[in-house]
Amino acid sequence: MRFASSGSATIVAAGILMGLSALTSAPALAQDGPAGITTPTKFAPYDPKAAACSPPTGLSRVLGFAQDNEREFMQGVDFGLSKAAADRGLEYRRATANNDAAKMVEQVQLFRASKVGAVVAAPVDPASLSYSLQQIMWDGGYVSTIVPPPATLLLNAPQYETGKVLTDAAIAYINDHLGGKANVVLLTQDQIEFLAPRFKAMRDGLSKLPGVTIVADVTPDPVNKEGGFATMSTILQAHPDVDVVLGADTVVLGALAALEAAGKAKPEQFLGGIDGEPEAVAAIKKGDGPYKASISLSSPVFGYAIGQFAADWLDGKSVPQAMDILPSALTSANITQYETDLKDPGAVFADAARRDAYLKMYGNICYDTRDQYVNFPWSSEM
Template identity: 35%
Template structure:
């Protein structure tokens, strides 16, 4: 498959900070902490590969003995890096569960400013919290305050990051492969296996998203040599406006592009640009990742926006809030919540996804139903709080 890689000139201060943090973040590594007594043989030689997971964690068993109440403050905090739609949905889930369990909910947005994020984390810890959910931004800056929270017995909940007590984990390679393979299947069925492809990558954000990139390309290769990636753009500015601007430039240079892939926000922007310029065609294939509302509305329209690889952010946040309360009460919680990619490619699948996210309490109460979206692995409690993640866990 031919490739033409395009990188936008210049990186923002935010991107440089993120790149500078990689050495301390452990995102490219894959060994578990000594507390887990297991090892991971991942190597980055020869380009990004899907890291092999350590020895498998068992399923979460909530029936294991609980300890006494911890005496921790009945507060749950969510330190969000941005007011993005999916992070707002996660926060709404944490807030709903906290309210039901009698916890005070705290949140703050840092606007992708590492220094501001640090001040917010410090404020949460000084005020007193029993659980603290966070998103990676700059590991070098974040790590000391997170380590301090862990020493105080706080349940630190990392969204695909560490150090943490409970980690939301995802196999980024599989997410990418799922997206690329679906596009390849469409090309085989509808385009005789021949199409030019544009991809919005996020390689500069983290090595984990480089793995997603590799997965997309491998998924596309399943259609054979007829698919040609003619535009592969690193787009760290995640906005519909940027997606539209990039697509307008790319389509002028490559007017025969038929497949557009990336995150929902950027791909929706690309869709808008082509629609408004009259260049949208019925035989095009758009798909995104994240399950943004506008993307789901487009999927329901049964047009060229064919699929969104979604994550149940509201359900995820609701689970984090419930497990925050359980931790404070000395109960067992899982070590890992697996964020499975959910392919939404029809009006019916979108409706089911929306309905389940709108009813988190009912879905969470039915563990089988909840784990269709978010499998739960391992056990930890305040009594065993020395068991901590110091590397990212990559599920099979």
């Protein structure tokens, strides 16, 4: 699915993560303002009834999105943000850096110079962007980031749980359809520290099945569809019989293409990925192919939520300090409801039960307590 154009202003200034790319950061060193919370902290559940405080002054009711690149996952964030902005009467602006870290810094600085009241960032390079984000928060603005600090509201996924949900689906399939035996390929991203728990969960789960052999455990280079194709093509030369492939959707889709090119793709295989990429969803919907599951981290839904909280901040309300994107396994049995939710994230946010299936919120912060912004690599699994 290609997400509909927002119809909102697009900034081309000076010209989140793979599904959540290499996003790691240490707390910023600059001390022009408060350093925020730099010590790893467990936050209490978010209290939506927390007392309101002052709205920021001197800032415009504009929501800006500093987007790292145009992959489908980030298009979903853009879609959700634009819908929330429209629903809350905010002007929406998007700046795409095309994986250029210096360009993103310039774009965020332009947001600040324009007194944009709320900024959402999927950093290309968290370390180089952190000071600019701190400046916006010191000015009283709302900042939400997709994974790395610093942020007023930091968004992350429970990474071990994400890998476990996919692994549990694969294990059930191996037991139910493959007699407990399988040759498995893991296409990893262990070089990205915050993603490594996904693959630890895979190894932990698969190690409990004596009939499973992990024939390859490797990080494609690059970590994209082309890298997945090249890596899988090499693996097949040494291990032509593969039953299960696990990894991020983009590399597993490349592996599927390699299996098809080699005449090795079979309906009884289990290919599963993470991110709920539209191409993976389309492959699952076919129902008779090897692609059996994808773990959804629904970007339109969380994009809509952080856009709503941006508007709340500008209205002087209390918002969460951190938010989990909860993983769920997409299969042919539940994919219709998922696609409905992608198209209308506002309806999901308005329905507490549906929203809570996707998101979990922690802590409280508002303009008056903005010195308590998150400035450490937060995870609910810490």
